[in-house]
Amino acid sequence: MSLKMAHNVATERNEFSTVNSLCDSLRIEIQAAHERREAVAVPADTPSSELGALSRRIALIATQGIYDTARYNSPSEARMAVLVACAARGLKLTDVERRIKQGAWPGLAQFYARYSPTQRSNSMRRDWLKATKFAAEKSEGQRVRKTNTSEFLTQGAKDQAVSSGSNSEHHFIRTWRSALSLVESRYQSSRSGLSRRLVLRALGAGAHMTGSRVVEFGVRSLSIASGVEPTTVAFHLRVLRNEKEPLIRQVGEATGTTGDQYELVIPPLLMEAASNETWQKGKLHSLRPAFRELGVTAAFVYEALEDLGGTLGVSEIKSKTGLSRSTVHEALEVLAAWNLAQRTKQGWVLVTSTNLSSLAESLGVLDLVLNQVTLYREQRAQWRAWLSERMNRLPQLLEPDEDYPFELFNGPPDDWSLSDMAFRTAS
Secondary structure, eight states: OOHHHHHHHHHSOOOHHHHHHHHHHTHHHHHHHHHHHHHHHSOTTOOTTSTTOOOHHHHHHHHHOOOOTTTOSSHHHHHHHHHHHHHHTTOOHHHHHHHHHTTSOHHHHHTTTTSOHHHHHHHHHHHHHHHHHHHHHHHTTOOOOOSSSSOOOOHHHHHHHHHHHHHHHHHHHHHHHHHHHHHGGGGTTSHHHHHHHHHHHHHHHHHHHHTSSEEOOOHHHHHHHHOOOHHHHHHHHHHHHTSSSOSEEEEEOOBTTBOOEEEEOOOHHHHHHHHHSOOOOSOOOSOOTHHHHHOHHHHHHHHHHHHHOSOBOHHHHHHHHOOOHHHHHHHHHHHHHTTSEEEOSSOEEEOTTSOHHHHHHHTTHHHHHHHHHHHHHHHHHHHHHHHHHHHTTGGGTTSTTOOSOGGGOOOOOOOOOHHHHHHHTTO
16 A cells, blocks of 8 residues: 555544444454463463363463473474363363364464364364373373373383483583584674673573573563663564574564563584583573673683683683683783782683672672662563553453553463572572
8 A cells, every 4th residue: 555545544543333343353353362361371270170271381382382392392292281281171172173263272273284174173183082081091090191192101201201301401402502602702792792692691591490492581581681781682682583593583472471482593504513512511601790890791701711710821711702802801800800810920710719799799789680670570560460450451452542452461470580580690
């Protein structure tokens, strides 16, 4: 259409009767959205006697197709988990099929996309028979098996399989960390480059904490971990995911109180080299609180002294950090001034007797971090209250004086404590 027509569409409101007609024509879709929101909002420990009450984990698989690879080794396991949960809560196969056809559970639908239209119904019916049988056996206290099409497993074998999946995820995260160290130098030592390194490290640290390559931390949580402003974090995330060989990809968009979901990825060209690298010891740090005051470059130089150990020359530190020689010299002087590094005849060594947490406290940085955490917690509480108010007024959401579409209102509980990441990074 022409620019004038587009401008009119964007600026002129519809009549209230028009909106009512639209709501009438979309009644089925609106009902499906209500059901999806109610399903996601139900806590994980909801009694199974409540018909259709699914945990947030299961609802996330059904609605977005996102699952924890440490828990489920394949899409078939994830889809069977949804069907078993539905069967255990009293839903019928027709209830599941209706949600798929109405678009309420596109995530579950995508797991059957590999089948032809004529085969999907039969495949789902076979899975449903297995799911109902498994749910019945579990409720009777009989042997437990994995929620997929594999053979029966004892409880001990199941625990071993889950542990194996967790180890596999840990292996991937460690290998991703090696891949990050191989390419960090491409971000150079510019201010934006250093910030992107910190954001990537914050995502990696979050993956270590959760044991999953898929992380769901909002920009405020990442800001606390990296020391980068939230709006700047959002900008760097967009740049990082659009790189030619990205180390992250977005797998889910923010909705309600949940943040964007990012998955750690290893570019194919890096996979072999990263797999051959020796895993780095210790924690993956983004920006420890003390270095909010001492500077980002000092943080990278301090980390190089930690990782390499022994006595190091400036050239070795430069090679490890990717910083310029003059920047390394300046950072070393800062560390020496605060008794974090010491210069000897052979080179520079780390002073292990100086505690970073105590230094951060003496510099007043922990108070700044706590203030930031408190501010963000208040903002998130306001956001949840805003969502809750509008969820309680769903029938009126599309009145002419409202500017917000109903499908954005999704209010599952916020499982992530902002203070958790902030003070883990302090240790």
